[in-house]
Amino acid sequence: MRTRVRAVLDSPRVRAESATIWAAAGTGTGDLPHADATYRALGGAGLLAPHWPRAYGGLDADSYASATVAEELALHGVPDSARVNTVDNAGATLLAAGTPEQRARHLPAMARGERVFAVLYTEPEAGSDLAALTTEAHPTRHGWLLNGVKSWNARTSSATFGICAARTPGAGNRYAEISLFIVPLRAPGVHVEPIATINPELFFHVRLDDVALPPDALVGRPGQGWALLSRALGLERTGICFAGRAVRWLDRLIAALRAQDRLPAAEARHELRRLDAEVRSCRLLAWRAVRDVAEQRPDASTAAAAKWWASELAQRVARSAWELLGPPPAAGVGHAQFPDLLLAVREAPGLTLAAGASEVLLNTLAADLLDGGGDPWEREVS
Ligand SMILES: Cc1cc2nc3c(=O)[nH]c(=O)nc-3n(C[C@H](O)[C@H](O)[C@H](O)COP(=O)(O)OP(=O)(O)OC[C@H]3O[C@@H](n4cnc5c(N)ncnc54)[C@H](O)[C@@H]3O)c2cc1C
Known part of the structure; x- marks a missing residue:
């Protein structure tokens, strides 16, 4: 699945579209161009919603496949709110509870990348x-x-x-x-x-x-709305898109520093190594949350931990980019050569709010801790 998705995302047309989108991120507060060609290219290969039935434009694959697509979009720096909203939220809800007419009317167009839902x-x-x-x-x-x-x-x-x-x-x-x-x-x-x-x-x-x-x-x-929308949040809450951003942004930051031929101070190098270790382990936690969804036993605490950690971490990477390369837009070489890092700096503040604010996720974890064993200070130490 990863090889197939990469073949599409690495095609010259899709790469050119991403470059246009990143360039737009550096020029004001207008909306970014929609990744139309990317969506249609993925959709044409059944890869925008691979976990949907073939009758609706998918490949009958599982949740690992859709998580792979989500992660690859993040790893390639493609803005994916439109996919998350269309496929993971609206589409998942129609698949779960839509009438045959509603599904037939909307799902194939969504899976082809031709219809976006807000x-x-x-x-x-x-x-x-x-x-x-x-x-x-x-x-x-x-x-x-x-x-x-x-x-x-x-x-x-x-x-x-x-x-x-x-x-x-x-x-x-x-x-x-x-x-x-x-x-x-x-x-x-x-x-x-x-x-x-x-x-x-x-x-x-x-x-x-x-x-x-x-x-x-x-x-x-x-009255079925609450149950439906909570269920659809499942994949977003695994943190897979957020961990993917952390991976990409750290790679790009290191590449930008190398391109400038500027070795950061020892303290900053230490922080980059620490971030690298955290990013790798956080990605594993996100995949564990995906496994829970794929095996139909989603665990709210694992998902909350994965999303909380991945979004906070991606934010720290973006902050390091700001500190080490200089603030955009006058950031000089780093941001000029790596415009998607500008996207990172602009996107980072929202990560800890979207799909569950950090404090709310920590509340979920705290409630689970209290249910599962009480106040850690009161617990018997083995
Ligand atoms: C990138 C992005 C994309 C989004 N896309 C959409 C979209 O397409 N459609 C849509 O409908 N919405 C969307 N949202 C909105 C998103 O769902 C909300 O931002 C989110 O639910 C938080 O709500 P809020 O912004 O009103 O903040 P609030 O809920 O008011 O939170 C403000 C602060 O208070 C804290 N807080 C809130 N409650 C508690 C509590 N019980 N205990 C401790 N602290 C608490 C929060 O952690 C946060 O720091 C998007 C948001 C972002 C950032």
Whole structure:
């Protein structure tokens, strides 16, 4: 699988597209170009969603295969929010609970790399505590009426549809009221506005004003949304994409230092060696979390540890790049020759928030520790 993915990602067309994207990362706060040719090339070979059935454009492969694709995209420096949102979130949800018509309509186009979905979950007052979301969907004679505001939705400008979490009032329990809907982003009442941040892939606010949806916009049953979106987060939470970034960025940083023919001070060399050891072991932990998903026994603690460590570590590598090469954009030789390191510096701050903020993941680990053996200071020492 890795050889096949690399053959696509190392092709001249895909490499040229990546170079254009990295160059754009150095020129302001606009959205990065969508990796259209890369997605279509992977999609054409069945490699964008290899774990999906062949009938929907996959290869009937397993979760190891999709993790390999995710890792290789990170190792090649290809921005992958659009794949994560489309395949790992929206696609996984449709595969799990979509009607045959919904699957047939969307999955093949997603797997070919021709259709991007946005994920419309987070709201201004509902991020880590997503179950506090206030967007509402009310049943009407013709389907559903959707109202609310979503925020921090990545890559919405490349998407034609969104998968949206909304409250379908009635069940009386804040989790059991959440349902998922497919929203065409060009529908009347959908207002998409960019939010400028340092993050290289733009975020968007999406305002939903009396958006009329047909009955078949609902995915799964009313109230099934929480279970579906939690399950889809599984692969993102293994930390595999984050560990892949840490590996690549450290390689590129060392290559940039070598190209400058500038040996860092002994202290910095020591930190680079330490980072190298941590990056290798963190990657192993991420693969252990992937194994848990592939063998259908996902473990929340392993995944939380893997995602927490990988994202914090990738951030440390990006910080070292900043310190050793100088701050962008006036960073001179290092960043000019290695523009994807600029992408790293801009992307790093968001890594410890996306797919579970660090403190929230540490809460998960702490809760598990307390369940499994209590306060470590109180535990009997063998
Ligand atoms: C790169 C990136 C891509 C994203 N893409 C999307 C997308 O496509 N679609 C989408 O819907 N959303 C997306 N998000 C939003 C993301 O899901 C939220 O940023 C995340 O859920 C955190 O929510 P928040 O930003 O509101 O921060 P908050 O939840 O307000 O957290 C702010 C700070 O408080 C801390 N904190 C929160 N709760 C606790 C607690 N219980 N205990 C201790 N500390 C706590 C957090 O760790 C964090 O440091 C993306 C975010 C990023 C960074």
